[in-house]
Amino acid sequence: MIILGGAAPVGRGWYGPGYGRTYGGWNNNTYYVPAQTYGPVINAPAPVNVAPAPLPQPVRTTNEDFSMLPIARQRELLLQALNALEDDFARSPNGDDWSRQLQLATTAKLIGEGDEPTEQITRARLRSVVELFDEVAENPDYRPVSELLSFRSLQAGLREFASEPIGQARGRLSRSADLLTQQLKTWPTGERWKDYLQVAWLVGTEEEEKLEMPERLVRFEKLLAKFDRVKTDEQFQVVSQEPTFGTTHAALQVFVRELRLVIEANVPAPAPAPDLPELKLPEPKEIEQP
Numbered sequence: 001m002i003i004l005g006g007a008a009p010v011g012r013g014w015y016g017p018g019y020g021r022t023y024g025g026w027n028n029n030t031y032y033v034p035a036q037t038y039g040p041v042i043n044a045p046a047p048v049n050v051a052p053a054p055l056p057q058p059v060r061t062t063n064e065d066f067s068m069l070p071i072a073r074q075r076e077l078l079l080q081a082l083n084a085l086e087d088d089f090a091r092s093p094n095g096d097d098w099s100r101q102l103q104l105a106t107t108a109k110l111i112g113e114g115d116e117p118t119e120q121i122t123r124a125r126l127r128s129v130v131e132l133f134d135e136v137a138e139n140p141d142y143r144p145v146s147e148l149l150s151f152r153s154l155q156a157g158l159r160e161f162a163s164e165p166i167g168q169a170r171g172r173l174s175r176s177a178d179l180l181t182q183q184l185k186t187w188p189t190g191e192r193w194k195d196y197l198q199v200a201w202l203v204g205t206e207e208e209e210k211l212e213m214p215e216r217l218v219r220f221e222k223l224l225a226k227f228d229r230v231k232t233d234e235q236f237q238v239v240s241q242e243p244t245f246g247t248t249h250a251a252l253q254v255f256v257r258e259l260r261l262v263i264e265a266n267v268p269a270p271a272p273a274p275d276l277p278e279l280k281l282p283e284p285k286e287i288e289q290p
Helices: 070-088 097-103 104-111 120-138 141-145 149-162 164-183 190-197 201-202 212-231 235-239 242-265
Strands: none
Touching: 070 097, 070 149, 097 104, 097 149, 104 120, 120 149, 120 190, 141 149, 149 201, 149 235, 149 242, 164 190, 164 201, 164 242, 190 212, 201 212, 212 235, 235 242
8 A cells, every 4th residue: 555645835835825735755754744724523433442452554565656656556546545444444343433434435436446537526525535534633632543554545645636637736846846956965066956947946935825827837937948948958968867857847847737727727708799789771772774
């Protein structure tokens, strides 16, 4: 089962308003901790009863970046995490109550199967499930549940899976840029390259949150043009051939594309042409013959 971590939030939200929050990927051994405060769970079951001995935890597997996986693989990993959580609940006297409270049966159906992306309405329903998970994670009384590795894995995976495409693209760009930053730190000229490529902007800044979508697009298009120049200039091959540069460049291309789509989708439709009155012309006069 995949284990998903999270990066630190930027400012008021994840990568600026309008993107949606995205989690997932790997961050050493750090797991997701909610960045926001949520109210208590309404009519939540009592904390899960656990045996005196600690419950066995799912085994960590390969370092897969969830957001970069094919949709079918994402669904497979989510169902693995869901089944692991069901197994953990099966060891508890009131585990069935928790399974119902977190809507695990419904969630399994919403995850679905196949290679096709999730429909928008399904993503919205899954985000409501993520909110339930967040409420449990925020409540210290429910730590026996929220500290289960299966719970954290499913919570983080569902958040990524249910996010809007632009949020997923922003998350991938941030993670790729962070890896590029770590690589550049090992170079003698790394600081100059970090400044030139403006990798801090790619990771995420509070300044980005203050920009409207069209302004953001202009900013990131300029950054993409800079990456394009480095990619095509032979004198910069030492940088452009670095794998972390390539993944960041590709992630930036996808994010700019998603920004354009969002902006185009929000352009107001042209107003319909007004109904004009019928044009009535006078009857033609008869021409007198000479």
